[in-house]
Amino acid sequence: MARVLILLPARDFDPSEAALSWRVLxxxxxxxxFATPDGRAAIADDMMLTGQGLDPWGAIPLLRNLPLIGRLMRANREARKAYAEMIADPNYLAPQRWDAVDPAAYNGLLLPGGHRARGMRDYLESEILQRLVAHFFDAQKPVAAICHGVLLAARSISKRTGRSVLWGYQTTALTWAFERSAWSVARITRFWDPNYYRTYLEQAGQPEGFMSVQQEVTRALARAEDFRDVPRDDPDYRRKTSGLVRDTMDDATPAFVVRDRNYVSARWPGDAHTFAKTFAGLLK
Structure with missing residues (x-):
């Protein structure tokens, strides 16, 4: 049995990526x-749980309780059930503080994602977490990162090399195709807050997508081709890239997961079962 640490922000993490991974492990x-910034139980992105606020009427108090598009974009039933179970776990209810974690006490590390800037930036920009992530990589312990969690890894600098811990690794992460697609929908359905799906926006003079997860992660790699996406000749290419189909415990065909030595990565909540199963196998 391995001891695994899941790092979470205080709020706004993706419930599917954390809870489905927790259940598999x-x-x-x-x-x-678990570890959080203040030692209190973390709170997931509520819109990813309820779907409320993701429709054009999402800002209207009573109508927001009737999600339509939000039902398609929120966590599915299985993920919501796993989240309800996870938040009742005594370990979840009594997390460590980020600054109190002893990485030597754990055999593996898992980094869920989430896109909502309100809560995720503190997580992605934390020097405490970047040092923790670097410790696990430098010790060659198993590490798993999904979606924006890969961005935290990309920003973590190895003490051995002085480069990103992902330098020399192959990885995937939230792709620009997925990020742009969700952003495009939100600009219509959530018009009063059109950038909900973008954690970081481009600045003047930067091309569209420059601050996307895929582009920032790619800039941290030894070679641009070390960022992996679904190959065109994959027999399940459409299922893996549509953004409409999620994997299950028994069906990995919609998932795309990359394993490179002690490191496992995935793109989005639709990869979560296969991602966690791959990591669990690595821990053995």
Whole structure:
């Protein structure tokens, strides 16, 4: 049995990526612990749980309780059930503080994602977390990162090399195709807050997508081709790239997961089962 640490922000993490990973790891008899900035239980992005606020009428108090498009974009039923179970776990209710974590006490590290800037920037920009991530990589312990979690890894600098811990690794992450697609929908359905799906926006003079997860992660790699996406000749290419189909415990065909030595990465909540199963296998 391995001891696994899941790092979370105080709020706005993606419920599917954290909870489905937690369920797979606990079901495979690994001990899962959590850490948050203040030692209090974290709170997921509520719109990804309820779907409320993702429709054009989402700012209207009563009508927002009737999600339509939000039902398609929120966590699915299985993920919501896993989240309800996870937040009742005593380890979840009593997390460590980020600055109190002893990385030597853990065999593996998992980094969920989330896109909502309000809560995720503190997580992605934390020097405390970047040092923790670097410790696990430098010790060659198993690390798993999904979606924006890969961005935290990309920003973490190895003490051994002075470069990103992902330098020399192959990885995937939230792709620009996925990020741009969700952003395009939100600009219509959530017109009063059109950038909900963009954690970071381009500045004057930067091309569109420059501050996307994919582009920033790619800039941290040894070679641009080390960023992996679904190959065109994959027999399940459409299922993997549509953004409409999510994997399950028994069906990995919609998922795209990259494993390189002690490191596992994935793109979005639709990869979460396969991502967590791959990581659990690595921990063995």
């Amino acid at each position: 606990t079901n495979t008899r690994h001990a899962v612990h």
